[in-house]
Amino acid sequence: MIVPAPFDVESVRSDFPILASTVHGKPLTYLDSAATSQKPQSVVSAIEKYYALENANIHRGLHYLSEKATDAYESTRVQVADFIGVSDSDTIIFTRGATESINIIAHGFVESVLQKGDEILISHMEHHANIVPWQIACEKTGAILKVSPVNEDGSLDLVAMEQLINERTKLLAIVHVSNSLGTVNPVEAIIKIAHANAVPVLLDGSQSVPHQTVDISKIGCDFFVFSGHKILGPTGIGVLWAKREWLEQFPPYQSGGDMIERVDFDGTTYKAIPGKFEAGTPHIAGVIGLSAAIRYLNDMDRLGAYRHEQELLSLATEQLQDINGLRIIGTASPKASVISFVFDGIHAHDIGTFLDADAIAIRSGHHCTQPLLKRFGVPATARASFAFYNNEDDVDRLVKALKKLKKFFT
């Protein structure tokens, strides 16, 4: 039997310049990767190289640089398709991020699916990005938004979910991994239930792609979205994937240059997908950065990285649980390396500011999941999220600071 080499976190850390930096004169402890991941030097360099030496618009010029940029852009589409287990790369649409991707789907549903009385089913643990577009879609069409409940441990109540599905349900839109709780939803079981009722499924993969390999051909969803900035890539670039039939059925989301086949004042015809959904000059540098990010992930030992994150998660969970007055919200299994917690009598903001003084970056607030926090009866939580580039020192610093915090405030 071959024993896999242990995950070399220190070597990985040296790829991320920011991890060697200091904040308030102390070494940075970055525990906010669920908000956005840090970027390896290779991603920063790829973007810099494009702007410094290779900058040109795509799909437009016949000159060398334009062709080179077009190649880089289009080959990333194929790379993204491979990365998430999609064979038809025309079904990969570049967007501004998960939020825009969901908005495009919601727009498509408003324009070509939803009728008065139809239902959209989401869950109680959705990010606002997977709530508000559906609220608006329902307002516009007279459809009804249904919400599937969450159990006390932060898992989904699948029995209740199944009962909420009926012949009026037009879509199940659900988060793959919860950004607030870390819960990994059993998406294959969920999709089975939905498909048995002929209901298509949108998966919000914003928090799953950063932690695990995702193979859409196995998962079998109908729509999938994620953001580049949470997987080591730049901000402002994201991905929408949908089954071809949906993308062909949906009307364009925006219009203008690049998305047309022919414009005439008598009428205009649109490009086929993916062009139909990419109006205007796209975020070329973003796509180039995303490509470098995916290359980094593909070259890395992802299973080792996942195991390392899970070790940090158990270590941190164990030690945080020992702190008197601290309560972890979201204890379902399996869980991604995200820990939301509250402290008796100490508000999440005060935790955030206090930890920042020790150069520890966590997120405090509602994490764009206000209905979920309301479900747990808390206005805000503190959230520490661990990426594969975090190490045990990061956990130690967090725990030490939280012990100090308790003394300070009580």
Next chain:
Amino acid sequence: MKNDSLDELYQSIILEHNKRPSNYGHLGCATHTAEGFNPLCGDKCTVHLNVVDQLIEAIKFEAACCAICKASASMMTNALLGKSLAQAEKFTLRVDRILSDDNLDYLESDGDLVSLNGVKNFPARIKCASLPWRTYQAAISQKNRAVLE
């Protein structure tokens, strides 16, 4: 460096008000009530007033918020209780200066409110301190909601 300013932010007066806030709770006889929200962080603060002849006869607050916001609200209720609306307006303007002005000479009348002077070094937290005051202003002008932008 940041640790020193942490002590400035969380001065003992603030921690004390956070632990044992004054005038916390509901006011049965309220003539004015407003809820204040900070959408950025989800903080919420409710201010109840009983105003008779331009005089604040009673003031109470309820809050789901951080230490800075709660302490600020607690100090506000102490400062405004028994004051005229005109005097109260002076206090709200004064607090805005305490939260922004680096070269302020403190006055006897500032009382505990001086302890809010560390907040200005934490730009992200200034709204926490001003939320109760904006909520008070909303209540007094018969608006039932204040939302900080």
